Amino acid sequence: MTAENADLAAEGPVLNKAILGGLKALSGVKAILALALCLTLEITLPPSGVQPPVDRQYFLYFLILCAAVFLLWPALFFKKPSLRQAMKGKDDFYAAVFIFLTVLNLLTDKFAVLPVIFFPSPDRVLSVLVEDFTYLIVVCLGSSAKLLLTGFFSGALAGLVTGIAIGFSKPAAYWLNPLIKILGPIPPTAWIPIVLVAFPTTWSGACFLIALSVWFPTSVMTSSGILNVQNAYFEVSSTLGAKRLYQIFLVGIPAAMPLIFTGLFSGACASFLTLMTAEMVGVKNGIGWYINWQREMLSYANVYAGLIIIAISFYSLITLFFKVRDRVLVWQKGMIKW
Amino acid sequence: MVSEALISAPLNQVPPSEILGPDSERASGVIEAERVTKIFSHPDGSEVTALKNVSLKVGAGEFVSLIGPSGCGKSTLLRLVAGLERATEGSLRLDGKLIERPDAERGLVFQNPYLFPWLNIHNNVAFGLRARSVYKLNKELVAQYLDLVGLAKFGRVYPHHLSGGMAQRASLARALINQPRVLLLDEPLGALDAFTRMNMQDEILRIRSEKRITMIMVTHDVDEAVYLSDRTVVMTPGPGRVETIIDIPFARPRARNTPDFLRLRSKILEILHFAGHFEEPPYQI
Numbered sequence: 001m002t003a004e005n006a007d008l009a010a011e012g013p014v015l016n017k018a019i020l021g022g023l024k025a026l027s028g029v030k031a032i033l034a035l036a037l038c039l040t041l042e043i044t045l046p047p048s049g050v051q052p053p054v055d056r057q058y059f060l061y062f063l064i065l066c067a068a069v070f071l072l073w074p075a076l077f078f079k080k081p082s083l084r085q086a087m088k089g090k091d092d093f094y095a096a097v098f099i100f101l102t103v104l105n106l107l108t109d110k111f112a113v114l115p116v117i118f119f120p121s122p123d124r125v126l127s128v129l130v131e132d133f134t135y136l137i138v139v140c141l142g143s144s145a146k147l148l149l150t151g152f153f154s155g156a157l158a159g160l161v162t163g164i165a166i167g168f169s170k171p172a173a174y175w176l177n178p179l180i181k182i183l184g185p186i187p188p189t190a191w192i193p194i195v196l197v198a199f200p201t202t203w204s205g206a207c208f209l210i211a212l213s214v215w216f217p218t219s220v221m222t223s224s225g226i227l228n229v230q231n232a233y234f235e236v237s238s239t240l241g242a243k244r245l246y247q248i249f250l251v252g253i254p255a256a257m258p259l260i261f262t263g264l265f266s267g268a269c270a271s272f273l274t275l276m277t278a279e280m281v282g283v284k285n286g287i288g289w290y291i292n293w294q295r296e297m298l299s300y301a302n303v304y305a306g307l308i309i310i311a312i313s314f315y316s317l318i319t320l321f322f323k324v325r326d327r328v329l330v331w332q333k334g335m336i337k338w
Numbered sequence: 339m340v341s342e343a344l345i346s347a348p349l350n351q352v353p354p355s356e357i358l359g360p361d362s363e364r365a366s367g368v369i370e371a372e373r374v375t376k377i378f379s380h381p382d383g384s385e386v387t388a389l390k391n392v393s394l395k396v397g398a399g400e401f402v403s404l405i406g407p408s409g410c411g412k413s414t415l416l417r418l419v420a421g422l423e424r425a426t427e428g429s430l431r432l433d434g435k436l437i438e439r440p441d442a443e444r445g446l447v448f449q450n451p452y453l454f455p456w457l458n459i460h461n462n463v464a465f466g467l468r469a470r471s472v473y474k475l476n477k478e479l480v481a482q483y484l485d486l487v488g489l490a491k492f493g494r495v496y497p498h499h500l501s502g503g504m505a506q507r508a509s510l511a512r513a514l515i516n517q518p519r520v521l522l523l524d525e526p527l528g529a530l531d532a533f534t535r536m537n538m539q540d541e542i543l544r545i546r547s548e549k550r551i552t553m554i555m556v557t558h559d560v561d562e563a564v565y566l567s568d569r570t571v572v573m574t575p576g577p578g579r580v581e582t583i584i585d586i587p588f589a590r591p592r593a594r595n596t597p598d599f600l601r602l603r604s605k606i607l608e609i610l611h612f613a614g615h616f617e618e619p620p621y622q623i
């Protein structure tokens with residue numbers, strides 16, 4: 001082999017590497033291509049005209065915003081590894097999202113293939129989100145949050161108290177266990193007919209139902225968590241000089257923490273369900289009520305806007321919940337990640 | 339009583355302070371079990387006599403091993419001294435005071451270290467100080483005791499990151515930080531490999547000579563008993579009782595293969611009816 005040949009042979013891979021490197025540097029290539037397709041179709045194809053018109057081209061603005069984020073992301077967050085990491089490996093996912101939006105836009109806005117009443121165009125949903133933003137967030141979401149958080153924390157507190165009592169006291173177990181076994185499995189929403197008349201306000205009734213749906217799993221998991229703590233831990237702590245109360249709070253409860261969090265998590269999921277049902281059936285405000293109200297008026301763009309807000313807020317709550325849990329349970333090995 | 343046995347022993351080169359150090363002049367850490375009987379009742383109505391009429395006196399600063407076949411009540415005796423069980427009959431005293439419940443003055447270490455998994459090693463060791471509300475006054479003790487067991491650098495680590503031997507040393511430090519008068523060890527080295535075990539034996543001896551604590555250790559290992567203890571209590575089952583008590587009057591540090599060592603070892607095995615099995619040279623593979 002001559003020197004020239006060797007040079008040529010070496011050039012091929014080097015070139016390939018350069019191209020590959022360039023492609024890799026341009027993070028999110030597939031996502032950007034999908035986004036470009038979506039943008040092109042949105043700009044070039046005329047709307048079918050069947051969907052009610054919107055004041056502004058919100059979907060277009062949204063896509064431009066996305067494009068800005070995707071193109072500027074590497075430059076903007078060059079220095080922050082945590083933010084750079086947020087995009088890494090998510091290329092296919094974002095590409096799929098933009099393909100979905102493209103198809104949705106074609107089926108609703110551009111060709112109106114789907115029934116227009118039930119399937120509003122992305123433009124319309126976004127326009128509701130933007131134009132009703134204050135009302136949706138401050139009034140509806142604010143009211144839901146107040147109800148949910150009040151119910152959740154009182155239910156969690158009650159669950160912890162009864163769970164700990166059952167775990168540590170025989171008489172408490174004797175009297176509370178049947179109560180939990182009989183009342184627990186009843187879906188909280190089944191109480192709605194009674195609660196709506198028995199409570200002074202629908203708000204307090206709904207709050208009670210949410211608390212009830214959190215109380216049951218929290219209580220069950222707390223007590224079983226405590227009862228499953230190896231007795232050796234209590235024995236060791238007593239030979240180290242720990243008295244009863246100290247053992248309850250600094251041995252029993254920490255040891256039961258993983259199960260307590262499982263209970264709180266089931267409780268949180270149940271509380272979302274109860275919140276929505278309570279708002280749709282009785283409470284006269286909140287995001288669930290808003291969705292139901294808009295559904296009755298056949299304003300499905302508003303219904304979807306409400307659903308998007310619910311999805312984002314519940315996702316944030318659950319993410320926050322797992323952040324807290326991971327903090328508290330750092331000591332566990334092989335923890336299940338959310 | 340202990341020092342008498344030592345003085346009369348042929349091989350004795352141990353100064354009395356080996357056992358009764360200046361700290362233990364207050365003669366603390368004396369355990370007396372008097373005609374102790376422990377009967378367990380099972381839920382199905384049957385009863386098990388775990389211990390019958392067991393009497394034993396352990397002097398201040400003495401190291402006593404309990405040895406015997408499974409089920410002869412060694413753990414039960416230790417748990418009675420710890421206060422985790424109440425005797426059906428008879429009495430147990432520490433320095434003349436009746437033992438009624440667990441207390442920080444009687445530390446206990448199990449075969450499983452039972453470190454609290456939700457606390458890092460520092461906080462595990464500090465547990466006893468906090469439980470007795472004396473942590474603020476004795477913060478620096480934690481580092482001292484971590485250092486004592488060679489875990490100075492591991493304070494911030496969680497238990498599941500430690501090896502078996504390290505975890506056992508941490509649990510030793512956790513029991514010792516309360517400065518108990520008595521340390522009870524229930525097969526503390528049973529789960530460790532041979533090398534870690536021998537290292538830990540030396541560590542226990544070192545801690546003992548430094549802290550001068552009365553120690554009672556349950557073991558299944560005759561070598562360990564002969565290597566570590568001043569006296570070995572041989573127990574037999576059905577119902578559990580004390581068969582004999584054997585003085586081990588060798589000076590420390592002890593060699594593991596002197597003729598005297600091997601003689602005592604086979605004597606104990608003989609009492610346990612295992613001698614025949616072990617009479618071949620011990621180094622034969």
Ligand SMILES: Nc1ncnc2c1ncn2[C@@H]1O[C@H](COP(=O)(O)OP(=O)(O)OP(=O)(O)O)[C@@H](O)[C@H]1O
Nearest residue numbers: 378379386387388407408409410411412413414415
């Ligand atoms: N909590 C208990 N309830 C009922 N029986 C028990 C209990 N603890 C111990 N026993 C019985 O008491 C007897 C002595 O048990 P112990 O644990 O003291 O034996 P051991 O000498 O420590 O045995 P090993 O060497 O296997 O640890 C056994 O027959 C055991 O079944």
Ligand SMILES: [Mg+2]
Nearest residue numbers: 412413414524
């Ligand atoms: Mg035992």
